Amino acid sequence: MQNQTLIQYFHWYYNEEQTLWVKVKNEAENLGQLGFTKVWLPPAYKASGGGYSVGYDAYDLFDLGEFDQKGSVPTKYGSKAEFLEAVNALRDNGVGTLADVVFNHKAGADELEQVKVRKVDPENRNEFISDEFEIQAWTKFTFPGRGDTYSSFIWDHQCFSGVDWAEDTQEDAIFSIQNQYGDKWEEVVSEEHGNYDYLMYADIDFRNPAVREELKYWGKWMHETCGLVGFRLDAVKHISHHFFNEWIDFMQNNAGDELFIVGENWEINSAEELQSYIDRTEGRMQLFDSLLHLNFHEAAKQGNQFDLQTIFDNTLVQLSPNLAVTLVDNHDTQPLQALESYVDYWFRPIAYSIILLREQGIPCVFYPDVYGAKYEEDGQFIELNHVEELPELLRLRKEKAYGLQRDYFDHPNCVGFTREGDTEHDNSGLAVVISNGDEGIKRMEMGEHFAGQIFIDALQKRTEEVEIGADGFADFYCAAGSVSVWVLK
Incomplete structure (x- = not known):
């Protein structure tokens, strides 16, 4: 089975010439080839800001860009017909769609x-x-x-x-x-x-039973109308968890196939708070690991002063890896947003190697890291560069990141891990070395079945060839402040 990989297919200031639904349709084949299995799209229904709104000021959940309301027929992202065409194009390329749901207000x-x-x-x-x-x-x-x-x-x-x-x-x-x-x-x-x-x-007010029934009816209508594979739930910590338990059970019972549901409970202090929410919802939904994102942000700011051995401390992926959706950034943390905590560019390939190539967590890639972004607000001009290493890291997740994981988080500035591969994926297995200081070397085990095999750096940061010893171990290298991913030559 292929590793699950999500992409958040928008950012707060999306301003490209193509409307988003048209772009999704045109990019559907490429997204499948890159290895994405699910695409999280922004709110598809009419917001109070009409055709200008990002969508979180929800007005009419049933208007998917079909009716003349709030000054426009389409939403910012396009019409209902274009939305359905985008979802169908994704499905034709093996990619499911997650709809964004704003139930709080x-x-x-x-x-x-x-x-x-x-x-x-x-x-x-x-x-x-x-x-x-x-x-x-x-x-x-x-x-x-x-x-x-x-x-x-x-x-x-x-x-x-x-x-x-x-x-x-x-x-x-x-x-x-x-x-x-x-x-x-x-x-x-x-x-x-x-x-x-x-x-x-x-x-x-979710104490009103008529409200709960209407939102269940809408969820069933939305799922059946659009052919969704799941939902991203906005602002769940502001909503009764009893309602979500009821709503998710209803949706799962009516879906046929199991839905993928991830909640946004943006926590900045304690992984135990995220775990508490998981306990109260009894594992019905995944949660975004906001605390791992904040660790990445801090690691990028501190440079070689950050102890890489602590990168998973106080994170959801450490406590409940099966219910953690990991991310580097999102639309709330990008520059000029209220929760701005954007991870510095030098650290982004390192952060992506951590969320994409490890066993724990389901990664969610941020749109600008694939496409870049340029936008302006209040006289401030922002340019976000795409991450050059990302297509290769996505390929490695799709083809190589399988099998037993061995961790070597045993040095403050140079850490690593290996995946020994499996029989289901040909030539799978890899070794990752990360440094936030000087160039690094890490002796790690790949497994005796690789004895005598030659490994090279798929990211081409290092030019050496590494031979796996008879005991399954080898010395793997990485450049200063960088990451290298070693795979079979």
């Missing part, structure tokens, strides 16, 4: 409602700082451009637990909606700000 309501609320302390959301009073809030969604096509469900204030804007008083605050399902926030895993249920816009 809705934005761009169509009508105002008179709503009973209490203000809360933004730093401690559990503390009310006002008595109950009424405001005019944007909480009614009737979708006049779509009508009752696909669904006749009307969202009103009983579907939401909070808002951040009072239209009548023009006040910006966090208002807890006092509805029939509760006068406080829902139970969520994150205790930041006391309770981090409220994030933005009109916060969906």
